[in-house]
Amino acid sequence: MIKPLSEHPDHIQYLCSLLDIGTQSRQLSRVYGGFHHKMWRLDTDRSTYAIKQLSEDTDLSNSDIISHYNVTEAIAETFVSHGISAIFALKRNTNYLQIIENTGYLVYPWSNAVALDENRISKKHALKIASVLAMMHQANIVVPGLKESQLDIHPEEKIIALVQRASECNARSAKALYEELQSFLSIADSYKAAVKILEKHVLISHGDLDQKNVLWDATDNPILIDWESARKLNPTYEIVLEATDWSGITSKFDHSLYEKIISAYKQAGGVIESDFLHASFDCILGDWLYWLMYNIARSVDLEDAEQRSIGTKQVDLVLSTILRLKHLLPKLASGSTSVC
């Protein structure tokens, strides 16, 4: 297991001198909110920074992974130059990602803006996100070095093996997972076809604009963070993904809000391409399935209790989201306006 940054004063010092951000003036503190990497707050004699320590499963021996982190931060910086409010990592020469003894770090300027928790998100916030997405899609930015996206799906055997593993480990949701196994396999199948369809129109965007990845400043304006999923994607897929998310697909879905988000996107100049709607929903289900499998794997992680605990909670949440979305999909994908 990699050591937390708090136990690596040498890494902190090295980052400070590499990025010329002063000397540490206070004890490092952990920032909670993300589900993947470890975030820390660093105070120096000059300013405050948020340091993302990449999780252990980040393969830093793979040059494609390193360039992915650098390109996605460059995407954030490019969007800032197009008037989008976003945070990108400090860079040294052309590198945003710093690697010290096989651990990856991204160092960001600290922001006092905060992520809203699910209960505090209002219609006003959701509609702002729709118009930011419309702006980003219309900007149609170009960033050199961006590779084609990889197909993020587990093969059939891996899905079966993970569900079996959950059962062997007596995981809390093993029975429910088994009951849905056939449906998972069919989602994975439709996902592959959907990705091919959506590839016909792609542009660079954020890719993961859920509530955790948006900070709100004192005047309630959104600041976009966590650009790790930035890539070329189909714009209809992205607005539909975020419209379902911001209208409560993971808890209590508000169909009227979903429609208002879509309207706000259109009003801000975004275009919903109806030919892509069905494939967009198939792809969204596939994304949730991928996240479910990732979390099943961590929920039975034998080494890391923190990962196991996050994984177990996420499995419950994602499984119910998949079931809800499957139920809503026929009407949402047809563009019909009356979903109960």
Ligand SMILES: Nc1ncnc2c1ncn2[C@@H]1O[C@H](COP(=O)(O)OP(=O)(O)OP(=O)(O)O)[C@@H](O)[C@H]1O
């Ligand atoms: N620049 C910043 N200033 C202050 N706080 C920040 C900053 N960037 C991120 N945070 C805080 O850290 C949390 C996690 O950040 P982020 O989403 O980038 O991490 P992550 O581990 O990649 O998350 P995810 O689970 O979405 O992959 C955010 O929700 C936010 O509360």
Ligand SMILES: [Mg+2]
């Ligand atoms: Mg995040």
